[in-house]
Amino acid sequence: xxxxxIIPAMATTTSAVAGFQxxxxxxxLLNLKISxxxxxxxxxxxxxxxxxxxxxxxxxxxGSNSPVTVWDKWIYSFSDKSGNTFKDFTQFIESNYHxxxxxxxKDNKPIFMSLLNKRIDFxxxxxxxxxxxxxxxxxxxxxxxxxxxxxxxxxENIPQIKTSFN
Numbered sequence: 001x002x003x004x005x006i007i008p009a010m011a012t013t014t015s016a017v018a019g020f021q022x023x024x025x026x027x028x029l030l031n032l033k034i035s036x037x038x039x040x041x042x043x044x045x046x047x048x049x050x051x052x053x054x055x056x057x058x059x060x061x062x063g064s065n066s067p068v069t070v071w072d073k074w075i076y077s078f079s080d081k082s083g084n085t086f087k088d089f090t091q092f093i094e095s096n097y098h099x100x101x102x103x104x105x106k107d108n109k110p111i112f113m114s115l116l117n118k119r120i121d122f123x124x125x126x127x128x129x130x131x132x133x134x135x136x137x138x139x140x141x142x143x144x145x146x147x148x149x150x151x152x153x154x155x156e157n158i159p160q161i162k163t164s165f166n
Contacts, residue, residue, distance in 0.1 A: 013044050060157040072159040079166045087123035099145035138164045
């Protein structure tokens with residue numbers, strides 16, 4: 001008996017979710033304050049609708065007071081002709097964000113580890129080879145950074161780096 005009611009249940013839930021999404025989209029378009037927005041938890045089997053207020057995204061200061069949030073991504077694009085060396089990549093990140101790169105990982109696979117490798121040995125290597133990146137592909141790298149003024153201090157909350165090979 002219950003199996004026959006699945007289609008109406010799906011239609012009801014889908015229409016409720018679409019309606020609530022529309023309401024929140026209108027709030028975004030009207031550029032309302034964050035206090036006007038709501039998160040919605042919907043359970044049609046009980047039936048229960050619970051609203052909550054979203055929190056403001058926490059900002060963290062890294063390097064020389066560069067503010068970042070958990071939603072930030074740093075972006076680095078390179079091509080065959082420019083920016084395709086390890087040195088170009090590290091200089092771009094370090095000069096723009098005022099950090100010192102200690103380690104670089106791609107999907108938890110170490111690409112560069114300062115304890116195991118000398119940076120000068122990597123400077124001339126092609127980034128596309130190190131990251132196994134083909135033209136047109138995008139990869140997200142995790143970097144471990146240190147404070148340039150205090151090399152013993154590892155910086156937290158560093159965003160991922162969206163690296164694209166154009």
